[in-house]
Amino acid sequence: MSLGYYDWLVKVIVLGDSGVGKTNILTQFCDSKFSQNYTATIGVDFKIKILNVQDKKIKLQIWDTAGQERFRNITQTYYKGAYGIIFVYSLIDRNSFNNVEGWIKSILESTTDEVCSILVGNKLDSQDRRVQTAEGEKLAQKYNMPFIETSALENKNIQDIFDRLGQNLKIRLENEGQKVSNNIHTQSGQFKLNQEVNQTEQPTSSCNSC
């Protein structure tokens, strides 16, 4: 089930409260569908998708996580080695927005690596908005990350999340220099992203553009 050639393999995690639409965003992005009969995620799931950013192919290994606080013990074990983080809240759930900072802090606590992040306000299709666009923008600015409002239901701006994240990932990966890229090239196809590999290939340069 190989997805073919790629330039980089990148681990991305999706975080946010229970029920904000993390799984639906991923299903829309990876499988181009929206499931009305969706299911609560237990623990973690992952999906794989190749993202084209200009002339480069980035193979995303995207980890979908359970939002309930109690699962953090399990989900945190999957934080390590992540290059990209997608923080999701629901525009119609004020609490999920208030908790975003908690999620950001949980990342800052558990990883010292610089990561490319993006803040996503989902459920743009709903009439019952409880979080204003300006609030999302302000929060995103505070943590120096891009911000986007989406609807997984209507497939609105979903591709944009990954395009913007991909842009930043590409800039960062290219900054790392030839060494890492060459290394992965030689192993392309069978390369597995795991702890040890990540530690050796983790960029040391910071990612100001993220």
Add this chain to the structure above:
Amino acid sequence: MGNNNVCLAEIPVYRTNHTSPKTKTKWKREDLKSGSCIQTLVDKENNPDFFSQYQCGQELPQYRNKLAQSKWSEAFNSSLSIINDSQQTINSLIDKPEFKELVLLGPPKQFRWLSWMNLLTKSQPPISYEKYLENPPTDISNIMKDIDRTFVDNALFSHQSCGQEQLKRVLCALSNALPTMGYCQGMNFICAVLLIVSGCDEHQVFQAFMQMLINEQHLLCFAFSDDMPLHFFLTNLIHYQIKKKFPKLNLSDISDSFWLSKMILSLFTYVFKMEDCIRCWDYLMVRGMIRGIPELILAFIDATYNQLSKFQEEDFAYNFKGPETTTIQFNVGELIYLAKSNHNLDRSFISKFAKKMRDKNTPSQLLDLLQYYHNPQLYKKHVSFYVSTIFDLC
């Protein structure tokens, strides 16, 4: 009793397993090879082709294999009088030494729920469901988030007024009864399966689930409480056994634990088809969760060894998302056979493993209790004391 329909759907699987039997068993593998299918009554009614589609033998709709049929018939015949009432029938069987064997073989549909109830709640004082329904629990918002995303493809839970209401009530009562645990995702799936098998008897589902959470055989409260100690105990134990029994199996780093977590925290409902899941629960009810869960998971790895050993990381992603997408094939009867004959865990092994995992710096009540697992009486005493201290049940 119960609206689950169990019938003879043959799912032939020709595969050799990886390990050889550890103990002698009274069954042959062939006895358990035929599968089962369970649908809700509503599903069945919605589908006029149900019987032909699933090859249900109308003449023997309630047994899934010949050995189960003959053993259950034998057990009934030896009862003193002809009994029409299901409850009395089960009552006449539960004290027999072969009762647990009969459940492992697969109870006929009208006796499954009664068999489970007896295994779970026998000689346990009933807990007041009504009392715990009086007030909404503090974490009701967490429960509400999951009510309309639990088995919504199942006819019982597709409408708000039907199973969803009952699911909500039972989960609220459980959260009230065990407030230090509260509601945790995974419980919704377990509760839904109990509702399906019981035929929507929410009072009994509450009693059954409570025993699954606090009875010393099961102790699932430790899987759902903060830090999920039972989940971590079981994943450690399973990894240890995998290394020992399947040393060549290369479960890639990324995927080794995430599907084990799903199996443990949803009792297989997230991963297996409903009919397979219910058969696995026959095993769990008899064996208890603490040993039953790891034994079944090891049996699963055993039965699907050839498939799992060829998996790339993408395959793990696709195959453990839910029963609809999986390509893994196994026979659930084979799974139960393997769990019982090849992967049986001793009580003393559980104790030793718990002692080994204990860490002075991070005390764990679960490990403190499990260290006595080798001594059933002492263990039971400690668990009762713990449960009565932590949870003030009435």
